[in-house]
Amino acid sequence: MKPGHGEILLAEGDPRVEEDEERLIEEFRRQLDEGMWAAVPTTQPGSGRREAQLVKDFADIPIEAERVIFFPRASGG
Amino acid sequence: MLFALLALALIALVLAAPLIAGAIERRRENRPPRRRGTGGLEELSLYDPGRERRAEQRARELLRSCVNEEEWSMYRDLGFIRVAGRHARRESDKRTGPAYAYLVYPHKPIVAYVPASGQLLSEYCVEFPDLTGAGGRQRLPASDDVLAKWMALTSDEDRVIRRANLHLVGRQHDPARVRRDLWRLAEWERRRGSRSEIQQKSR
Numbered sequence: 001m002k003p004g005h006g007e008i009l010l011a012e013g014d015p016r017v018e019e020d021e022e023r024l025i026e027e028f029r030r031q032l033d034e035g036m037w038a039a040v041p042t043t044q045p046g047s048g049r050r051e052a053q054l055v056k057d058f059a060d061i062p063i064e065a066e067r068v069i070f071f072p073r074a075s076g077g
Numbered sequence: 078m079l080f081a082l083l084a085l086a087l088i089a090l091v092l093a094a095p096l097i098a099g100a101i102e103r104r105r106e107n108r109p110p111r112r113r114g115t116g117g118l119e120e121l122s123l124y125d126p127g128r129e130r131r132a133e134q135r136a137r138e139l140l141r142s143c144v145n146e147e148e149w150s151m152y153r154d155l156g157f158i159r160v161a162g163r164h165a166r167r168e169s170d171k172r173t174g175p176a177y178a179y180l181v182y183p184h185k186p187i188v189a190y191v192p193a194s195g196q197l198l199s200e201y202c203v204e205f206p207d208l209t210g211a212g213g214r215q216r217l218p219a220s221d222d223v224l225a226k227w228m229a230l231t232s233d234e235d236r237v238i239r240r241a242n243l244h245l246v247g248r249q250h251d252p253a254r255v256r257r258d259l260w261r262l263a264e265w266e267r268r269r270g271s272r273s274e275i276q277q278k279s280r
Contacts, residue, residue, distance in 0.1 A: 003207040004215030006132030039228040041143040052228035076242035077204035
């Protein structure tokens with residue numbers, strides 16, 4: 001998510017493919033270095049409740065995750 | 078005599094019109110591009126009135142794909158989303174529902190309230206500024222703002238609440254309006270509940 005633009009596709013690929021994984025990790029780190037928060041939307045298996053999981057490291061991203069959403073860090077308004 | 082000359086001139090003009098139009102067109106095509114001032118107008122980013130609308134449309138689709146069906150319908154119909162608070166005061170709260178909840182509005186503070194009594198607790202003023210510095214004072218599309226708050230609250234409620242500026246309800250929100258929203262929410266849930274009841278009976 002980018003102010004003034006909304007959703008922008010930063011990178012896509014299959015993390016099981018080495019080349020793609022490197023590119024995805026690089027983009028992940030770049031976004032976090034710029035101060036963005038990264039979240040993965042998840043669904044709880046039992047209740048079906050939706051929520052987000054904040055991830056700080058590429059390795060924390062659940063294997064089944066289809067996307068990671070980067071959004072600006074929250075600050076007091 | 079004069080009338081005849083005028084008629085002849087008119088006929089000649091009509092006959093020559095395609096030739097004149099062709100000559101003007103050729104001259105336009107051959108003309109070098111007009112010189113512009115320093116910086117060039119083409120370098121300026123022109124205001125696109127549809128950009129914000131398209132960004133908002135994309136943001137709505139993204140929000141819809143992340144939240145559940147009830148939350149999406151709530152946002153679509155009422156303009157805000159309710160997120161349950163994670164902390165329980167007593168063990169019994171876990172069984173009876175959340176002790177407190179939040180109303181998430183686009184580009185307005187998050188409102189905390191007690192679902193059981195409707196008591197308004199506080200406003201949490203939070204925003205998601207452009208960190209790159211390139212965006213100036215631009216902000217997220219409305220639905221992205223709601224999604225960012227939803228993600229922040231459902232993933233790490235304590236962190237977002239710590240970062241927010243806390244005020245009593247009334248600083249940016251009109252308390253009467255928030256109470257009205259809670260009434261609208263209750264009505265919405267009642268109608269939704271009775272609708273699903275009817276659907277279940279008809280099966």
